[in-house]
Amino acid sequence: MAPRPHWLFGDQLGPRFLDPRHGGPDARAPVVMIEARSVLGRRRFHRAKAHLVLSAMRHRAAELGDRVTYVRAETYAEGLEQALGRPVSRRSGTHDRGAGPARERGAGDRLTVCHPTSRRALDFVGALEGVEILPAKGFLVSHDDFAAWAGRGGGKGLRLEGFYRWVRERHDLLMDGDAPAGGRWNLDHDNREPPPRGRDTLDVRGPWRPGEDAIDEEVRHDLDRWERDGAVSFAGRDGPRRFPVTRREALSALRHFVTHRLPGFGRHEDAMLAADPVMSHSLLSVPLNLGLLDPAECVDRAERAYRAGDAPLNSVEGFVRQIAGWREYVWHLYWHFGEDYRHRNALRHTAPLPDWFLDLDADAVTAHCLSTVLAQVRDTGWTHHIPRLMVLGSRALQDGWDPAAVTDWFHRCFVDGYDWVMLPNVVGMSQYADGGLMTTKPYTSGGAYIHRMSDLCGPCAYRPTHRTGDHACPYTAGYWAFLHRHRDRLAANHRTARAVKGLDRLTDLPGLLAATARRGDTPP
Numbered sequence: 169m170a171p172r173p174h175w176l177f178g179d180q181l182g183p184r185f186l187d188p189r190h191g192g193p194d195a196r197a198p199v200v201m202i203e204a205r206s207v208l209g210r211r212r213f214h215r216a217k218a219h220l221v222l223s224a225m226r227h228r229a230a231e232l233g234d235r236v237t238y239v240r241a242e243t244y245a246e247g248l249e250q251a252l253g254r255p256v257s258r259r260s261g262t263h264d265r266g267a268g269p270a271r272e273r274g275a276g277d278r279l280t281v282c283h284p285t286s287r288r289a290l291d292f293v294g295a296l297e298g299v300e301i302l303p304a305k306g307f308l309v310s311h312d313d314f315a316a317w318a319g320r321g322g323g324k325g326l327r328l329e330g331f332y333r334w335v336r337e338r339h340d341l342l343m344d345g346d347a348p349a350g351g352r353w354n355l356d357h358d359n360r361e362p363p364p365r366g367r368d369t370l371d372v373r374g375p376w377r378p379g380e381d382a383i384d385e386e387v388r389h390d391l392d393r394w395e396r397d398g399a400v401s402f403a404g405r406d407g408p409r410r411f412p413v414t415r416r417e418a419l420s421a422l423r424h425f426v427t428h429r430l431p432g433f434g435r436h437e438d439a440m441l442a443a444d445p446v447m448s449h450s451l452l453s454v455p456l457n458l459g460l461l462d463p464a465e466c467v468d469r470a471e472r473a474y475r476a477g478d479a480p481l482n483s484v485e486g487f488v489r490q491i492a493g494w495r496e497y498v499w500h501l502y503w504h505f506g507e508d509y510r511h512r513n514a515l516r517h518t519a520p521l522p523d524w525f526l527d528l529d530a531d532a533v534t535a536h537c538l539s540t541v542l543a544q545v546r547d548t549g550w551t552h553h554i555p556r557l558m559v560l561g562s563r564a565l566q567d568g569w570d571p572a573a574v575t576d577w578f579h580r581c582f583v584d585g586y587d588w589v590m591l592p593n594v595v596g597m598s599q600y601a602d603g604g605l606m607t608t609k610p611y612t613s614g615g616a617y618i619h620r621m622s623d624l625c626g627p628c629a630y631r632p633t634h635r636t637g638d639h640a641c642p643y644t645a646g647y648w649a650f651l652h653r654h655r656d657r658l659a660a661n662h663r664t665a666r667a668v669k670g671l672d673r674l675t676d677l678p679g680l681l682a683a684t685a686r687r688g689d690t691p692p
Contacts, residue, residue: 171197172300173237173252175281177289178203178221179586181228182415182459184305185282191303193280199236200279201229202247208400211576212526215391215402216410216549217583222387224413224458230383231414244292252279257297286587287507306459307499308339308492314500326501326605329354332493339464341492342471342485349474350481354489358482359437362621369444372432375451376424378417380409403581404528404546411454411550411583418455425450426469426479434483438554440622442536445544449552450487453584456495463491501596501606502588510572512595514603515654517568521577522689528581533691535642536628537618538563549583554621556582561598562612563692566646568653571601609663612650615641636679642692648674649684 171194176185178201184190186199203225208218229238241247248256283304284290293299304311317334318326333353336342342349364370394400412418433448441447455461467488473479502509524532530543541555551560556578564574575594579585596606615632619625625632630641635648651658651668658664671677 172278172280173198173200175200175202175248175279175293176228176236177281177284178225179285179457180282180305180459181224182306182418182462184462185459190305192282192305193302197280199232200248200251201225201236201238202244202251203238203240204242204244204247205240205394205399206243208394211580212401212403214404214545214549214581214583215406216404217580217585218391218400218402219384219387219406220409220411220413220454220549220583221458222390223384223409224460226383226387227414248296258295259297288587306456306462307496308335308463309496309500311500311503313338314504318500318504326504327608328493328497331497332489335492335496336488339492341467342474342481342488349485355434355482355485356489359434359486361435361439363436363439363441363447363623367441368623369441370432370436370447372448373428375429375446375449376412376421378409378412384409384413403526404549407547410548411451412460413458415460418452418458418460421450421455422452422461422466422469425452426473430470430473430483430487431479432483434480434486437486438621440537440552440554440559440618440624442540442622442624445548445551445555447552451550453495454550456491457584457586457589463495467492498592499588501592505592505602505605509595509602510575510591512602512605513571514601515568515571515599515657517565517599517601518570519568521564521569521573522691524689524691526577529691534629535692536630537622537624537643538692540624545581549581557598557611558613558617558621561594562643563646565599565610565612566643566650571595571599574599604661609661610650610658612647614644614647616644618643635674636676636683640680640683642687645680645684646692648677649681652677652681 174186174193174197176199184192186192186197188195203222226238229236237251239247239251241250245256278298279296280300280302281293282302284293285304290301293301317331336348336353388406391400391402391406395402412421429448429450433450436447439447452461452466456463456466470479470484470487474481474484523529525542528542528546530539530546533539533542537559541551541559544551544555545560561574571594575590578594579587579590582590592606595601597611600607600610615625615630619632629639631639632641632644634640635645648671651664652671655668655671659668674680
């Protein structure tokens with residue numbers, strides 16, 4: 169009996185997704201890949217992101233050769249019918265059946281697919297006749313194992329720290345017997361240094377960079393044509409590709425990071441430099457989220473560097489925490505919280521995103537920190553986690569922008585952004601729209617934090633210590649206005665109550681609030 173075809177999504181491009189030893193399809197199974205242009209047409213994605221994903225898919229198809237049927241169609245449904253050469257029927261009465269963990273079909277199924285990474289995609293494949301959904305890949309923890317861990321506390325206390333320690337113990341990551349390596353689980357205290365003063369960049373070797381080829385050129389030509397035809401519209405700029413699109417490139421990027429950049433990663437993990445947007449960060453979120461790297465191999469290489477004395481523990485622990493802790497945590501909370509989580513808006517923020525933000529118009533912004541970070545997103549589709557949280561996300565939170573719109577913006581404008589990535593990160597972590605299900609407090613600050621952790625305030629027209637007047641920092645003023653707007657809620661939170669009490673000492677609060685209210689859609 170001939171093996172069933174296997175459908176490979178565009179973020180399932182690594183070898184594990186086709187490896188029967190890891191729960192993949194039959195080794196002889198033909199592969200189906202579908203490039204659906206409607207995905208790009210219904211939302212305004214970053215141009216570099218569109219190029220990256222299509223380049224990765226086409227490179228994978230070239231590697232698979234005759235084994236793959238690669239279809240370019242308007243929709244996934246059309247592409248699937250073209251690839252299989254027959255109509256694909258929808259199951260009756262299964263509209264919502266795709267919303268949970270993967271489930272298996274009977275022997276008569278005619279197509280396999282690994283558990284997709286979005287609810288929309290899972291609902292789609294789950295409603296098709298003759299499709300077997302294989303378990304999710306690309307993560308350390310299974311859906312069932314996470315559900316068992318989450319159920320221990322009766323659904324309460326789903327905090328990162330407890331989950332991270334559980335993953336470390338379960339997978340024997342950075343463990344010395346039953347104890348964490350070095351005697352501490354959390355080395356965040358060692359990883360919060362500001363950037364070195366008087367330096368524009370860190371003294372570290374630059375990140376790995378790929379070279380482009382004919383496939384990259386073909387993709388860029390197609391995107392140009394689709395834009396001219398009015399079929400799609402993009403934001404941002406599409407310069408030379410900066411991230412891996414093949415397994416070989418991804419492994420090169422991983423080796424380069426562990427050898428040359430991991431040793432210096434930890435100390436300045438939370439710092440920002442205007443001329444050094446990458447700092448010592450790995451840039452591996454892109455190949456990880458495309459499925460080109462497996463998280464197990466990333467943390468294993470990092471731990472081996474520590475055991476060999478090639479990287480300090482604080483750097484390795486910080487990197488392991490990002491992948492085995494935060495990334496796994498976000499993936500599982502996406503499914504655990506359910507579809508309604510998308511509509512959470514505990515702070516009742518409804519302001520629309522201003523045009524200058526939607527258009528990535530960094531030149532319209534006076535605040536140097538925001539202009540710099542917005543330009544990084546415009547030019548590369550990437551910036552590291554602190555600018556995302558404490559510059560971009562904080563601006564949205566302080567100005568009361570609609571969290572659903574903010575989530576959509578992050579999804580569209582970041583090359584590593586997917587629905588599962590951005591929904592918990594933005595709704596829960598950045599915008600506090602879930603009211604504390606994921607974090608214990610809102611993450612926002614005045615200009616003093618940005619000044620301490622970066623070199624972005626020096627050349628700015630605003631001063632981080634000024635709340636009012638011509639030189640008032642929009643983050644400092646916005647921080648106090650945010651606290652005032654949500655005074656009752658935040659006063660009852662032990663982590664923000666002290667800051668709220670500080671409002672009573674502000675003699676200039678009325679003027680601050682009036683100036684903040686007048687700003688409206690005007691760029692800060």
